[in-house]
Amino acid sequence: MQYIPAFSKLVEEFEKLPGIGSKSAQKMAYYIITSDKSVAKSFSDALLDAKQKIHCCRICQNITDKDICSLCADEKRDKSVICVVEKPSDIDAVERTRDYNGMYHVLHGLISPMNDVGPDDVKLSELLVRVSENDVREIIMATSPNVEGQATAMYIAKLLKPFDVKVTGLALGIPVGGSLEYSDSITLARAIENRREI
Secondary structure, eight states, rough: OOOOOOHHHHHHHTTTTOOOOHHHHHHHHHHHSSSOHHHHHHHHHHHHHHHHEEEEEEEOOOSSSSHHHHHHHOTTEEEEEOOOOOOHHHHHHHHTTTOOOEEEEEEESSSBGGTTTTTGTHHHHHHHHHHHOOOOOOEEOOOSSHHHHHHHHHHHHHHHHSSSSSEEEEOTTTTOOGGGGGGGGHHHHHHHOOOOEE
16 A cells, blocks of 8 residues: 555554554544545544543543533432542443442543553542542442552552541452453442452
8 A cells, every 4th residue: 555644644543542453543544534524524523522622520530521520410429439430431331230329530540650650640639639528438449450450449548548438349240351341230230239348
């Protein structure tokens, strides 16, 4: 195939998306350039609109287009329990179980010294402020059961020791090395129900 700088740049940008390899990136790039110009404009407008309007909830750090997300604004939710997750899509996974009615906190990453991600690179200080300023009785560490997820959970549990708060983790049932995002509802519901103290 001949080298076309604009096409190569488009492929490179698609490859930066999580879970997109070079073949998928090429397919996406071909789709965009062979579609009507209105498709590319609509896609571009949607990207820019989302980037301008969506930000982190000032309470839980979930994504929202409001000051406070709909979950934090819901008065029926149990404010004394906070489920800590790695990314916003993990909230969707937990909500699909329909068994959890507490609050959330999104870290936007996991502590991973190997990848130069330290405690200051995730939304950890915001969690500590929430615990210190509110009547929180339990923190559920719902990080993925991989090395970074477990290390992050243990680190946060140590930071929370001075507070009068119970720190629990999800029970076994989610495969080690797996991701909450891809766990089925029944497995995730049982893991939440059978959580253990860290």
